[in-house]
Amino acid sequence: MIETYVDERDYKLLERDRYTFFVLKRIMGGECKLLLSDHERLILCFTGHPFPVWIWTADDAAEEEMEKAYQLAKENKLLTGEYHFNIKYSLAEYFIRRAAEEGLELKIITNMFAYDCLEPVRPDTESDGGIHCCEMKDLEELVDFMDRFHKELSIDQKDISGYREDAEEFIRSGNMYLWKDEQGHNVASCKYAPDGDMASINLVFTRPEFRRRHYAENLVYQVTMKAKEAGYVPMLYTDADYVASNACYEKIGYVLRGKLCTIG
Template sequence: MFTPFFKEEDLLNQKPFINYEVQFNLFHRIIEGEEVIALKTEDRNAIAIQNPGHPMWLWINETLEKSIIDDIIKSLCNQMKDNKLNSISGKPEFARYFAEQYSRMLGISYKVSLGMESYRCLKVIKPQNVQGKLIRADLKHLDIVSDFWAGFGFWCFGVTVTKESQIPSAEEMIKSGNLFLWEVNEKICSMVNIAHKSKRYVRINNVYTPPEERKKGYASAAVAELSSSLCNEGLIPMLYADIKNPYSNSVYKGIGFKESGRIDNIVFKY
């Protein structure tokens, strides 16, 4: 049922996929990988895509009948049974059904590791009375960005690393020109990054404010200012937020981001 496709087919900019483009925006980044696994059904109502070592993402047209959706998922399970997937990401009920079938087939277990809500912003609501301004990160900010990047890993993923170990990653982000900082009286207080641009959307990530600078509106102001700039370019800002972090979700909603569909990641235990 599934056959390979290639970036040149421009499948991700055609219907029916673009009706779900916010929720599955990461597809645009995955398809750019050098060794990407990209599969589609003949009628283009389902796409499975993966970069090696990362989760496989599964999109299925929700308007299909349940029996057809079930057949699509079972077909993909059969096709991927020898690939030893580490995880599956997708619409919660579809991802779970795939996990059930795949785990039964291979005699393994699974668990939901992450739930994310996708958001898009068509009209920015800038917070009022927040000090500071948005600036593009420069190599002179390498030390503070390295520190923020280490902090981001700890607060978002529980991973403890040294600031020094994050210097290469921080330098790469700065040189990309896509990292922005919120500056208050010459002090850097928050960061936000442009992760990827597609034809219609810009995905924002790595929003971080150190603990001592939180609750001052800096992250809201930084994301709002960047989003406003993107909207002026005719692009739509979007992002993913961990559903277990109600504060960050409320921040995004407060500046005009609207819920656009949940994604669950389910990991397999071999």
């Protein structure tokens, strides 16, 4: 039976995929436009546009269960072409095949890796400048970083007022950081977001004109250390096809723990 709420049973289910579905666990506790679960084999969660629809299924999900997920998405008008889905590869293959049978085209947009970092490794190359914890005086510059970050990745894009609202929240958290070079320019961004015993490292972005100078590598290391020292297990998602950035994360101690994908 599908119900429109989650409870402790659902959070227990996600412990099986605590890395790949870390974000789902976090967003289930917030405001959701759509939240469906049978508390055993299937969870569907959607916060609203422009964010992806998250669907969790068990690793050994049978075809009937995948069809159930597909029909739930269809019944809730999520297969109109407007939405992306973050799901396991087995379910992605099923969705792509079923959509094709109905004259719809779905494809994998992003291959995602989930990493954690239990033992951070200091970068071989130190960058000039240093880490700076964002303050309200940095608000407009942070908004610019966020706008550039989302446009470059073409994901979860909002208008400037939406970014400003988020930036204010990030600054108040005390976990939002910039890297200042020796001339005082803000050249890279990174933050961590705690949930339970883990913390997601995200919003990693370097201004294009300052790239290839190891700023992001040094900033991510420093933010990772801050998350670890605060008692959290640092983790992050990456685009599996960005070989160079993944190699950078691995150099500072991140270990691959899981895989999933975005389809749309």
